[in-house]
Amino acid sequence: MNQPELRSYRTFYESHAWEQLTEIESQRLNATVAHVPAGTEAILEIGCGDGRFSSMLPQARFVGVDYSFSALQNFRARNGLCAQGSAHALPFPSRSFDLVVCTEVLEHLPSEIFRGTLDEINRVARRYVLISVPFAENLGEQTARCQHCKLKSHRYGHVRNFDAAALRGLFGPHLSLFDTWTMGPSVGSWFAPLLWFRGPTSSQGTCLHCGRVFSATPTLRERVATRLHTELIAPWRKKPYWIGGVYRRMGV
Numbered sequence: 001m002n003q004p005e006l007r008s009y010r011t012f013y014e015s016h017a018w019e020q021l022t023e024i025e026s027q028r029l030n031a032t033v034a035h036v037p038a039g040t041e042a043i044l045e046i047g048c049g050d051g052r053f054s055s056m057l058p059q060a061r062f063v064g065v066d067y068s069f070s071a072l073q074n075f076r077a078r079n080g081l082c083a084q085g086s087a088h089a090l091p092f093p094s095r096s097f098d099l100v101v102c103t104e105v106l107e108h109l110p111s112e113i114f115r116g117t118l119d120e121i122n123r124v125a126r127r128y129v130l131i132s133v134p135f136a137e138n139l140g141e142q143t144a145r146c147q148h149c150k151l152k153s154h155r156y157g158h159v160r161n162f163d164a165a166a167l168r169g170l171f172g173p174h175l176s177l178f179d180t181w182t183m184g185p186s187v188g189s190w191f192a193p194l195l196w197f198r199g200p201t202s203s204q205g206t207c208l209h210c211g212r213v214f215s216a217t218p219t220l221r222e223r224v225a226t227r228l229h230t231e232l233i234a235p236w237r238k239k240p241y242w243i244g245g246v247y248r249r250m251g252v
Contacts (some may be wrong), residue, residue, distance in 0.1 A: 021052065024185055028132070028242055029053055031183040032103055035246055037128045040099040044124060046087045046117070047105035048072075063097070065090065088116030092124050100125040103132040103244070107158045114160065122171055125249065129175055132244035135182060137161040141190050145200040146207035147214045155205030167245045175247035184241030188234020198225035 021029070033056050036043075041061055045054055048064025049071045064082040066072050072082050085091055087105065100121050109117055121129055142155045168177050190198075201222060204215035218226070 024241075025052075028183055029056060031181065032130070032132055032244055033057065035130065035179060035181060035244060036101075037099060037130075037246060037248075040128060042097045042126075043099045043101060044090075044092065044097040045101040045103075046090070046121065047102060048082060051082070053101065053103065063092075086113070088113045088120055090120045090124055094123050095126040096124050098126055099128040099130060101130045103130070104134075104242075106131065107133050107137070107160055107162065110159055118170060122174060125175070125247075127249055129171070129247040130244070131167065131170065131247070132183075132242055133162045133167075134158065135240050135243035136163045136189075138189060138195070140195055143200045144203060144205045144214070146205075146210060146212065147202075147216050148212045149207060149210040151207065151209040152200050153205075153208035155201070155203065157206070157208055159208075162243065164243065167243065171247060174250060176250055177245050178248050179246040180243065181245075182240035182243050186238040187241050188229065189237040189239060190229055191233045191237070194225055194229055194233065198222050198229075 029052060032053065036057065043054075043057065043062050045062070045064045048054060048066050049068075051064060054062050054064055062081070064072075065085045065087070066082070067084070067086055069084055072084055083091065087102070087109070102117075102121060106114065106117070137158065139154055139158055139161055142158065143152050144155045145152050164180060167180065170177075198221065202216040202218050204213070206213050
């Protein structure tokens, strides 16, 4: 990324408001913790945020890394350490953690960071990797047009999507996927022609391009499309919200 893009990228992730856990978020965290492999003593979480996941773990040797300074100021892990850093340049020796956790992070990473992040996860993980991402997300459903710079971006900063096949191919032959699960509420996928009719949403978000917060009243076109989707399409186009997977290092 060039310097203006880098500044807006940082502004986007520094602007996140760390609020009380919702019931849905608690369910996701509980489901994820339930899949932490037994016997993992040294754990690294990439994109640790305010420590919501780590605070649920009994392990004492926990390290969290996050790109956002504001997230780390809210970090509340028990008996854990945290550091500011980028996922594609981790400041740790190779094979230094029994388990590397990376939940709700990979969908946010631009191409120049994504591949390097996977390489770094592979490098520092000694035994296991645990991943979770939105499941088969249609990025267009949450695409919004910024009222400031007029450019389009995902309301939550997602730039890529994943299905079960994508998870299987993430790390190549060295880390084998052996456990998968889906979780979260069933959500109704938009019908493509109706999504085209709606166009980019005008709902509030933070722009990935300029880093500014935006909010606007939905247009009549958007309100009509949303109502049609909610009442006629969403009930029969259901899918889980998230998918998770655990990888085991071959030969270990």
